[in-house]
Amino acid sequence: NAGVTQTPKFQVLKTGQSMTLQCAQDMNHNSMYWYRQDPGMGLRLIYYSASEGTTDKGEVPNGYNVSRLNKREFSLRLESAAPSQTSVYFCASTFDPGNYGYTFGSGTRLTVV
């Protein structure tokens, strides 16, 4: 099925460990985004990639890095996980943010202990 695929769906990390969240879309979308969602709150933008080859910081980029590997894939890396990074992470993509809505993945639930 066409859409945004995130892996893994669940992850538990110890403080200080590193990991990479993977995101891939098969809709030929140009723009991709990483959000985090904390309980009872809306989403907050971590990083985004307006087009292949570009990345920019969002509202809460500290502690994260991203890579736009190609047009399909956009990964999010936590170099040294902290308990404050416990959250649900969503990847999203859109063909044209000016004219189309975003398509979201099903999320990665990350717990840092």
Next chain:
Amino acid sequence: LAKTTQPISMDSYEGQEVNITCSHNNIATNDYITWYQQFPSQGPRFIIQGYKTKVTNEVASLFIPADRKSSTLSLPRVSLSDTAVYYCLQRQSNYQLIWGAGTKLIIKP
């Protein structure tokens, strides 16, 4: 950063029309209003987007008055499966979306 204001929660019954109103007093000239729906343990799903007046698609209608300081999402004849959190967002000129806590809509039988 501009943020919208909407009710924290609403209840309604199957078959009713539901209207969720959103306030966006600081909306900029080039901002659009966008609505998303989110079910538990899922990512948000785009519902509708508009600039002013009325926009309708197969799922919902969006009403935005001339002053654009508010908007109303209208869901016709809701069912139990419409129980979800609904987010009203301003899509800013740099295309970034600012998310609030949303409106938790509960549909009762």
